[in-house]
Amino acid sequence: MPAIEIKKNVYWVGAIDWNLKNFHGYAMARRGTTYNAFLVLDDKITLFDTVSEKFKWDLYHQVRSLVKLEEIDYIVVNHLELDHSGALPFMVDNIKPEKIFCSSMGEKSIHGHFHNKDWPLQVVKDGESISLGKRNVTFMETRMLHWPDSMFSYIPEDKLLISSDAFGQNIASQKIFDDQHDLNLLLSEARHYYTNIILPFSPLVQKLLDKVQKAGLEIDMIAPDHGVIWRTHPGKILEAYADFAAQTLKPKAVLVYDTMWGSTEKMVKAVADALTEEGIDIRVMSLKSFHHSDVMGEFSDAAALVCASPTHNNGMLPLMSDFLTYMKGLKPKNRLGAALGSYGWSGEAPGAMAKVLEEAGFELPEKPYRTQFVPAHEQLAQCKELGRNLASAIKAKTQA
Numbered sequence: 091m092p093a094i095e096i097k098k099n100v101y102w103v104g105a106i107d108w109n110l111k112n113f114h115g116y117a118m119a120r121r122g123t124t125y126n127a128f129l130v131l132d133d134k135i136t137l138f139d140t141v142s143e144k145f146k147w148d149l150y151h152q153v154r155s156l157v158k159l160e161e162i163d164y165i166v167v168n169h170l171e172l173d174h175s176g177a178l179p180f181m182v183d184n185i186k187p188e189k190i191f192c193s194s195m196g197e198k199s200i201h202g203h204f205h206n207k208d209w210p211l212q213v214v215k216d217g218e219s220i221s222l223g224k225r226n227v228t229f230m231e232t233r234m235l236h237w238p239d240s241m242f243s244y245i246p247e248d249k250l251l252i253s254s255d256a257f258g259q260n261i262a263s264q265k266i267f268d269d270q271h272d273l274n275l276l277l278s279e280a281r282h283y284y285t286n287i288i289l290p291f292s293p294l295v296q297k298l299l300d301k302v303q304k305a306g307l308e309i310d311m312i313a314p315d316h317g318v319i320w321r322t323h324p325g326k327i328l329e330a331y332a333d334f335a336a337q338t339l340k341p342k343a344v345l346v347y348d349t350m351w352g353s354t355e356k357m358v359k360a361v362a363d364a365l366t367e368e369g370i371d372i373r374v375m376s377l378k379s380f381h382h383s384d385v386m387g388e389f390s391d392a393a394a395l396v397c398a399s400p401t402h403n404n405g406m407l408p409l410m411s412d413f414l415t416y417m418k419g420l421k422p423k424n425r426l427g428a429a430l431g432s433y434g435w436s437g438e439a440p441g442a443m444a445k446v447l448e449e450a451g452f453e454l455p456e457k458p459y460r461t462q463f464v465p466a467h468e469q470l471a472q473c474k475e476l477g478r479n480l481a482s483a484i485k486a487k488t489q490a
């Protein structure tokens with residue numbers, strides 16, 4: 091894959107990871123990903139970010155097609171997570187840069203990752219600018235978006251925002267610009283990425299968007315570290331982020347479940363029927379078929395989450411514990427929940443799931459509901475009743 095000029099003398103020199111499914115071990119990438127790095131040819135030749143260690147030679151050859159590595163003067167490290175910094179030691183060895191720019195937390199993270207004290211690090215402050223010659227770079231600290239070290243680099247002369255992990259999507263493609271793809275698909279991938287990575291930091295995203303607006307930055311291109319570069323629709327992804335961060339909810343419910351012998355699944359279907367009859371959009375997802383990150387992607391804009399598991403060894407099934415732990419950590423706000431399941435003799439699972447939902451700040455309009463062994467028509471009718479009551483609460487919350 092050749093280097094691609096994204097602005098005059100600014101090149102994409104990243105790598106495409108076509109086969110990535112397991113994103114950092116906790117989420118699923120549905121379409122692979124890219125590790126984007128950028129090379130600016132100016133009086134000071136500057137490399138912005140690197141790639142995952144596994145792809146260091148891709149980066150090397152991309153850069154080498156434009157300049158000799160030792161001709162590079164500066165490296166900017168916007169984010170230390172290893173998918174962007176894994177190739178950094180290799181590039182530092184080959185480039186021997188005059189300076190490596192990073193945030194104050196970035197300096198700590200560089201030492202924490204590479205234990206290398208003799209790199210020519212230069213810590214930059216929020217709002218500080220450096221000159222590359224014809225261009226300047228202004229750094230904007232974006233602490234905890236999504237790591238303490240994260241920052242943006244803004245090049246005013248090119249109206250270019252290099253945005254680290256923000257505004258990214260996991261899409262592997264040789265078509266690196268937004269206008270080469272279906273916009274709805276991009277926004278859906280951006281939402282999936284946001285929900286699984288950035289959702290807990292939503293209040294900070296809102297502050298950052300405010301700050302960018304108040305600073306009156308002119309932005310006509312946003313270049314994130316994963317996925318496509320927003321050159322035609324930068325406004326759309328900024329708008330989408332405002333919406334994701336506000337957690338604007340739809341009259342929609344995600345029904346997530348696991349089952350051993352199918353009784354709990356029957357109960358879920360009854361709840362789903364009632365929600366559908368009441369006009370609520372639903373998504374039914376078995377944890378045996380869907381990864382926890384796919385469920386969270388669907389739950390992103392849903393007002394309600396229905397959790398269903400039979401009782402297993404006095405608790406819920408392990409896939410449900412896994413999902414609830416993951417979901418709680420992502421801190422979704424302002425949601426409704428319900429818990430139900432079949433049991434044999436002690437029946438703890440619905441109560442245990444309800445407890446986690448409450449701890450995660452969910453409002454539960456209905457008590458946890460359980461049925462002994464296989465639900466008969468009467469019990470399924472009670473599940474439908476639960477579904478109808480939940481639908482009323484969803485409508486009230488979303489004013490549908």
Ligand SMILES: Cc1cc2nc3c(=O)[nH]c(=O)nc-3n(C[C@H](O)[C@H](O)[C@H](O)COP(=O)(O)O)c2cc1C
Pocket residue numbers: 348349350351352353354355399400401402403404405432433434435436437438462463464
């Ligand atoms: C390995 C195993 C452990 C179980 N442990 C419990 C338990 O601790 N308490 C209980 O009430 N039921 C327990 N059950 C019974 C199930 O909850 C019951 O069969 C239920 O109807 C299964 O629902 P399902 O068809 O949705 O899987 C257990 C079942 C199995 C197979």
